[in-house]
Amino acid sequence: MKHIYIKFISSTVLLASMACPLVAQETIRNEAPKTESADSLVQVAFRKISQDELLGGVSVIDFKELQKKNYNTYTLDNLQGYVGGWNGNSLWGMDGDNAGYLVLVDGIPRSMDNVLPSEIDQITFLKGASAVVLYGSRAAKGVIYITTKRGQISDKLQIDVRANTGFYVPKSYPKYLGSAEYMTLYNEALANDGLAPLYSDSEIYNSAMGINPYRYPNLDYYSGDYLKKAYNRSDVTAEFSGGNQRARYYANIGYYRQGDLFKFGQVEDNYTSRLNIRGNVDLTINDFISAYANANATFYDARTGVTTDEDEADYWEEAAKMRPNRFSPLIPVSYIDPNYATGNDYMAANNNIFNGCFLGGTQVDQRNIFADYYAGGYNKYTSRQFQFDTGIDFDLASITKGLSFHFQFAVDYNTSYNTSYNNDYAVYAPTWSNYNSYDIITTLNKYGNDTKDGVQNISGSTDNQTIALSAHFDYNRTFNKFHNVSAMLIANGFQQTNSGVYHKTSNANLGLQLGYNYANKYFADFSGAAVHSAKLAEGHRNAFSPSLTLAWNIANEDFLKNSSIVDDLQIGLSGSILNQDIDIANYYMYMQALDRATGEPWGWYDGASELSANSMRGANEDLTFIKRKEVALNLRTSLWNKLITADVNFFINSTEGLLVQSSTLYPTYFTCYYPESSFVPYINYNNNRRTGIDFSVNFNKKVGEAEFSLGLNGTYYDTEATRVDETHADAYQYHAGKPIDGVWGLECEGFFATDEEAAAANQSFGGTLKAGDLKYKDQNNDGVIDSKDQIYLGKGGWYGSPLTLGLNFTAKWKGFTFFALATGGFGAIGMKSNSYWWVYGDGKYSEVVRNRWTPETAETATYPRLTTLAGYNNFSQNSTFWMYKTDRIDIAKLQLTYDLPKNLLNKTFISDASVYISGSNLFTISKEREYLEMNVGTAPQTRFYNLGVKLTF
Template sequence: MKHIYKGLVLCATLAFAYTHTAAQEPLADMLEATQADTLSKVQVAFRSIDQRDLLGGVSVIDMKEMSEKAYTSNSLGFVDNVVGGFNGNIWGNTEYLVIVDGMVRDANNVLPHEIDQITLLKGASAVVLYGPRAAKGVISITTKRGEIGDLRINIHANTGFYTPKSYPKYLGSAEYMTLYNEARANDGLAANYSQEDIFNHASGSNPYRYPNFDMYSSEYLKKAYNRSEAIAEISGGSEKVRYYTTTGYYRESSLLKVGKTEDNYVSRFFVRGNVDMQLHKFITAQADANVTFYDSYSANVDWWGQTATLRPHLVTPFIPLSYIEATDQNSLNAVLNSSYLQDGKFFFGGTQQHPTNPVADAYAAGDSKFVSRQFQFNTRFDVNLSPLLKGLYFRAKYGIDYASTYNQGYSNSYATFAPTWSNYNGEDIISSITQYGKDEKSGTENISNSAYRYTYNVSGQFDYQNTFNEDHNVFGMILANAWQTQRSGHYHRTTNANLGFQASYNYQHKYYADFSVAMPYSTKLPTGNRVAFSPTVTLGWNLANEKFLENSIFDNLMLTASVGIINQDLDITASDNEDGYYLYKTVVQKGGWYSWGDNGGLAATEFQRGNNPDMTYVKRKEFTAGLRGSMWSNLINFDINFFTSKMDGGLVRSGSLYPNYFTQIGYPSSSIIPYVNFNVDQRTGFDFSVYANKKVGEVDLTLGVSGMYYKSTAKKRDENIEFSYLSAVGRALNGYWGLESEGFFRDEAEITSAPTQTFGDVKPGDIRYKDQNNDGKIDDNDRVFLGRWDSPLMSGINLTVKWRDFTFFAMGNLYLGGHGMKDNSYYWMSGDSKYSEIARNRWTPETAATATYPRLTTTNGANNLRTSDFWIYKNDRFNLSQVQLTYAMPQNVLRGTFIKGLSFFANANNLLMIAKERKVLEMNVGSAPQTRFYQLGFKGTF
């Protein structure tokens, strides 16, 4: 907390300093180097540059422009649509770094309306200065700042409703019981449910005795739930000081409406502000602060989880008191003592194995609130050193980010009552009741799951920028950069530290050369290998400035090429060591339960791994080429980038490099094989962004198409395989491996003649697999590569139509080439699991020719329920992500009022999906459903 106080004190100090310097020098007196900043439009690593000088591997989104025509609650909601190169990853690399105003932070703690610009830094040359942990790409977010002018107030407000797309469809009680009996018969077991019970459940004559519990019923779920938001922005300033502040609140309810779940909500309140000050004609300063209060309240019930597991015939949530036999006063008294009678009904808990139910939990189990508090502060000083050397600046930044989370709430126990039913004269009554548990409220609020995260950022740099003879433009930077994150539960801090150097030159904004290099330092590596050298070189040529293209169709045509090597420690990690420290060291521990006679009664010594003093960084080796430009007076704008990149030196414990006696197999197991740099991954592809702008009469049209295609390949692996088709080398990195199916076994004769199935005993109706190696048995050696689970081709399409005071905006995303696996509980049914409607397509001797699902079983799903192409599907799809209509009130209507601007909008999100497997893609199992969102809103400027 002391760092928070330091930040607040520094803010106050800066404000005090401003009051003493505001009357000194006007902003116009700042030296020529400041004018270069006014040309800067795009934020790149540790500086901003004019967009015409932007080299390849960088894309930018103007969020101010986007916010005028499209609303989103996600700060990165437009990134995969408006520009190319992003598909949940950057050029196929996950673990991208998010930078907010130069500080390492979370993207979800910045709302879209607060953002001025988002820069997607993709190429190695674009990210190298940020250090090793930025090696897989950077998303740089620049928030809004104050501008010179009168006080300006923007008010945003909107409200909307989420509606579910679809729900899973499960079988009712009678059909489930019938099919469960069939499954037992398939396993050679007796029926579990009598035909009389099945009939009674099907008839619905007494739903309390013979329940058909549907957790997706409208009795428990709303048709829609609300999200509302209100935000205020205040900005303005003078030549001496500029300020911007925003505050807002949103609240989102829940789809559930049973018991305390009706009060479920998520809320977020925040305050963000910044100030830019000219402390002296040579010194400018910035100070930023943000505070966020996030709360998520819910009743203590796992409603959505139980929808996938709780079978419908087991539970009746409530039973009317009127069913209790009039002479059974003991049962009636027991129920009447309950604290949770609801409209003359009492909780029914089922059996001793199922003493509670989700409805009762929703009413009586208590509640919980997830609490998150986050404080952020950063400051920057720019010192103009032009009196020493024209064009020289010193810049320093410091920032802190403190976040804490915990759960608070009450956990209660409650009584449930399982009835014993009888039938007298054709009427069902409860003859006796068994009570499980008792009503108890401790009255003590529980605090649990406390966690914190603390990050600090610091950097200092010397910048030199100058122009000689009006033709030669030079820029140089010397940089020191570091950030560190401490998390609760982690002994080691996540650290990024590096030095950087950049030298850039362009001649007449025609010929460009850039040399950027970083020198990272990582304590994950052994002494002697902790420092590395990461060089990148970029060349650019603006052909549009050449005489041979003076009168061509091109307004601008920038050709770029870049090569580079980045040393990174992101991949210095292991499954048993997430932080990745000391992986180069030997690990020796006590092992085994026995001891040697000469070991003094001590247990055996066990090696977990050996020593590797030569372990080094994983290297990103990359070549890129880019072409950016515009044609026919900006009728067409385009940006295309080709990339080929290798991640060289991934860690493995290589069995092929060491003799087999380095590993002891048996108990206790032991190995002195160390982690070594070995694996190589390659990603090759291109991204693109093309925009067409056309005015037709009074209508302005803009059509944008962007996207990315890439191929990922395992180029080198440590493998010990008998069959070549099992090799990962040459295969996609993100893929499914499994068996190749050959339909269902038709009869016992076919099973007898087929290769031996090693995944349990098989029967007619089970899936038959291909024997890839012809060894007469089906096992893991018969697995093959089935397909990529990610989409190699992703494209975003957006359309803007402006007519007078109306603006129409629509965007959608296309995904091609990916696959999914139907491997959740909705499809993989066995044992006592809940049955979905898919079970209706099961194999039986009568449906053998048409069945699309294996036979049902209660004892053996090992053969059928495993990764294979039987369950795979193509997830090619087009999503209509957003449609919005905005109306801006004409200025002549507002003239003479205090309102400077007023606009209204209506939008809809996730409206449509076009896909062969749309039902599969739109359905969530065991979690809240996917939704569409419809809302109305307005923005006023005063």
């Protein structure tokens, strides 16, 4: 089969080089005016149509124009600032537990990470069910369609070169206590638990005074000793385009390289690089046949440090949990007692001496991230992607006017692997003494051995493939100047193979579209798809998804046609029922599943032992597709010669038949917890509803030589779990009727004031309670505080903030262009529940514990008493104590661009030139700004400052 693909690709490329045309899956209406440019058309399902034919649930960004004033490095970077319905995470809040929106690049399901902004012409957001129905099951939660650039007819080759360089600057780091303060407070925590102190006063004093940090470590992972203040990203892109009536071509060659924050050891050389080569060719073979071929190759590499234990944490994870007094990563050799022969022999044989220092550690910390990054070796991740699609279009007007046929085939390959040098190393735990007021190392305990075998290891190999095919007959014709008829008959499918995944991701459907409009005033569109899923049992694998849309363009009525105010005014209504299997996580969930991994050993008297095979679920061959039922209303208008334009969508949709293993419809004896087994099948039961509105309003005005544009975009949606498999004793605990992203927890009533009050409380979590622990409300008055006292606290915003707003502003004057972008998210809550806040056991202490509860600070404390009890769960519960609002406004982008005057370039070979400076992700306005801008356990958030130049030849 592999050889067949190679031959097919070779022959297709040869065909394209002789003669190939239109954009992937692009059908332009035959009756469209000759003067209508391709730039004014919008990509929708399997075709391009003019803006005035859009019937709602669709938003589009002219990305090529946007890049002229807003340089960015990621495709979907803050696009919620330009269109309504996209909140930065989902379309109309439709993401689910298993998969969300479908990304199509030139009509093929592909990762958006493999297409850069410089390659993009247009991005279409297909939000409404009526807009995505023709793509079948996998598109039921929306489609983001990315169209890459194509060549245009030109009398000469056009070359555009863009170069950028910029720096990422960390916004903030977590703030942890130093060694002396940590040890003091840890002793306090021990005292709270009735235990003796661990650290002596002299240890704490010497650490506080900074006396010999190698003997009394005060390790700061965020110190300038280990991290840079900023790191660079630079890129250069060259674009080539041109062509004539017979052939048009576009090529994009780009390269970027990005550094890292680390400034020590092997990781000082960390980098990420990407080289891409894209070529799109369009050919007109004759008056009725055209073809196209698109190809893209990407070479991606990333170098990082390695850890000696793959299960251990990386640098940022370790920084969030390793206490500052544990060890010193490097210890100068000069501290070793010259009379200590063994120590000097160690150093003579030690291959890992760095700036006169050897690797420190302890018996417990024989492996640590610093030693890994200094001496453990390095890893190089390599990814290679090849993407190819080709198609041919036939104008069949010779058979009947308005008829055409379109075919597309694509095959993508993606391989990746890791190559690494993994070295063993020794660390040394010193024993210190003091002679004549000088610290020296009198003995060393060595743990491990220095070994560099020079073997390059290969791991993590993946081999992924996508094959896609679509074919459709189109019919577009106008009768008697007023009756516009359109139709499509579609066969569409794709299959994705991923390493380590037994079942391929598949989508197969037949589509039908029938459209009619009278004089561009009254519109009717029926679209439907026959979908198929192998995830369901025979007899339930096929379904039909219908959608009907009606629209009225009031602006084309006689009473508004000559209006000086209204340019465009259209209202549309659609109703749809989509069948999807996205939320059916695994194949064959209708079958009974047996598992031995959770089985118990059994055997006969001969000593042989086997594991039992246990049932993990029962069978249900009546499982069906999950349905998205939707009604949507659209209003679009343009006023005062496009001074103001607006697009508004209101939607109500219900996702019905979500799969659950019901705990209420089946008896409890169907489930056994030891050994773990269940005969409860999956059933279509849970239902969720989403109601919302999105809008885009734009204002455009020219005053003298100045031009201004202002855009306000937003999405608001509310969710409700309308049916949930649950049973509770108390009405307030039912999830039905509450948001599906609801956060549940306890209502906190402050701290226990005395040990007696704490002892009298009957809380089922927290062990022995004391003064300074959190006190929770008994919601059901049963005298016990447990999970039955959890209440609904607010929306979690799991699929995006309930209210998302975006504001973009552009001002142009005499070659200068100023662009600003702000985004906002409102209406959700979060929990301060990471290790920075929930501190217990021997965890690292952050600055929040400074205002802990003590008898002296009982009136002003904002943090519970300290404890060393591992897994202490009195305060590690979702509750109103830890709750915060995630409301925020982000100044996402500021950019100033200057286009050099033409008269300066007339005598040069440069036709256009511009320079620009920009800042991205600049700052956040929020009551919780410090928390929202701080990452714990991961790399820090950064601002990006960039300088760029663009030249056209």
